[in-house]
Amino acid sequence: MARLTVLAALLPLVLHATATAPSHQPPQHDPVCLQIQKVISRASAVYFPGDERYASGIAHWASSSNENSTCVVEPGSSKDVAAVLRIVGQYKTPFAVKGGGHASNVGFSSTTGVQIAMSRFSDVEYNAHSQTAEIGAGLIWDDVYAALEAHNVSVVGGRVSGVGVAGFTLGGGYSWLTNQHGLTVDTVVAYELVKPNGQVEVVNKATDPALFFALKGGFNNFGIVTKFTLKTFPMTGVWGGFQFVAGSDIAQNTAAVADFCANVKDPKANIISNFGCHAYCFTFQPAMTQILFYDGPNPPAGIFEKLLAVPTVIADVSSRNMSSFMKSVPDNAGLRGAFHTVPILKFTPSLLNVIANESTFWGSQLASKGAGLISYAIEPFQPDIYKHNPDKTAYPPVRDVGYLPLNLYFAWVPAEFDDDFHAAMVASGDVIRKAALAEGQDITNGPLYPNYALPETPLSAMYGKNVAELHRIKKTVDPKNVMGLAGGFKF
Structure with a gap:
């Protein structure tokens, strides 16, 4: 009886709690996202948090570039891209445009606003008559190479x-083909561009020479590119692949790299050689990784012998197609990460030693803070790489000197040390710059490569004398500054 009395006394409390408990209401989605969902065609879609397609839409190669957006929009047509731009412009809503998602600067292709994921622009169309390829803006290069093979x-x-x-x-x-044909911007013959006012245009040298110039290195300041038309070049196979060198063999490899930088003149040959410290060595120890490349199935004698003579921990070098070559190089996706760069004129033996010492020093300093990879990429090119294209481009702002883009790449795990890794990269870049200047390398006004530049890099450091003209073009094309709602380097 007492038990029934207790239950009877508790019943009003249970009923009250049930009546006032929050009900399972559907999530309240962002009104701008809902407006976009309302106006786009069936070729496109909008995804909200909780949907696996939302997760893939915000995902980046460097996990530190991921941001939780209000929604992900996957446009499937240029007309729908235009509709999205009109809406975010009308409501002054922050947005970002993601192609492959390899940007390492937070906010450059990510946002807490509307994430536009270009993944549905995935076609590659080869035109044998014009020797060009139309390439969708949502592709990665692996897919392009495979389609063109x-x-x-x-x-x-x-x-x-x-x-x-x-x-x-x-x-x-x-690119691997830069020695022969210049930068990728030098081979673009047309852009399909959705302008900030929603107008869709094909921009080329004839239709709008000023905007054509600005798009060649000017990033997302002038609208959203949905398709690129690039020149194609014959390729029937390549030779190359990946090497991993460690321990006492690093000195021999460094000498071989210096020899390659100084003496190899064949424009079909190239390397990327990385001084670094690697977490996957079980102990965080100095090592070198490198990629060898030759545009042809068999390189002639006298180019790679010294590099191939170095003992390796891992080696995957052979004659193969481009797709196989791309797969030979390990990927570091998923870590937090950042790039930094220093313009170099020559990778001399003394400068290579400075870079090697920097990698060892910062590897030891940052190991306890969750470092996954500390890497300094040596990227030698021939001195005439900018002379393949007589036309002016936004980047590089100078074409009479062939600067080499040294790439610093630091990757780590804990977000709490983001500032530490950023400060380390800045400090290390300064050491290398001063060492190059001390050697007599005239790099004071050398432009920084925008794709490697830290987010605080001033426009003048990348675009030099072109900044004023790019400002003017931006104001003409985008007077309401719609593209200013997206992140990135802004004119």
Whole structure:
């Protein structure tokens, strides 16, 4: 009886709690996202948090570039891109445009506003008559190379797996074929552009020479590019792949790299050699990784012998197609990460030693803070790489000197040390710059490569004398500053 009395006394409390408990209401979605969802066609879609397609839409190669957006919009047509631009412009809503998602600067292709993911722009169409390829802005270079192999041609594109077509091309584009044909921007013959007012135009040298110039290195300041038309070049196979060198063999490899930089003049040959410290060595120890490349199935004698003579921990070098070559290089996707750069004129033996010492020093300093990879990429090119294109481009602002884009790449795990890694990269870049200047290298006004530049880099450091003209073009094309709602380097 007492038990029934207690239950009877508790019943009003239970009923009250049930009546006042929050009900399972559907989530309240952002009104701008709902407006976009209302006006786009069936070729496109909008995804909200909780949907796996939302997760893939905000995902980036560097996890530190991920941001939780209010929604993900996957436009499937240029007309729908235009509709999205009109809406975000009308409501002054922050947005971002993601191609392949390889940007390492937070907010450059990510946002807490509307994330536009270009993944549905995924076509590659080869035109044998014009020897060009139309390439969708949502592709990565791996997919482009694979599609063009059937035609025995290729394009001046990315050098490692996972790099997106759009950001890479809009920032300049150093390639395995750059010695022969220039940067990727030098091979673009047309852009399909959705302008900030929603107008869709094909921009080329004839239709709008000023805007054509600005798009060649000017990133997302002038609208959203949905398609690039690039020149193609014959390719029937390549030779190369990946090497990993460690321990006492680093000195021999460093000498071989210095020899390659000084003496190899064949424009079909190139390397990327990385001084670094690697977490996957079980102990965080100095090592070198490198990629060897030759545009042809068999390199002639006298080019790679010294590099091949170095003992390796891992080696995957052979004659192969471009797709196989791209897969030979390990990927570091998923870590937090950042790039930094220093313009170099020559990778001399003394400068290589400075860079090697920097990698060892910062590897030891940052190991306890969750470092996954500390890397300094040596990227030698021939001195005439900017002379393949007589036309002016936004980047590089000077074409009479062939600056080399040294790439610092630091990757780590804990977000709490983001500032530490950023400060380390700045300090290390300063050491290397001073060492190059001390050697007599005239790099004071050397432009920084925008695709490697830290987010605080001033426009003048990348675009030099072109800044004023790019400001003027931006104001003409985008008077309401719609593209200013997106992140990135802004004119």
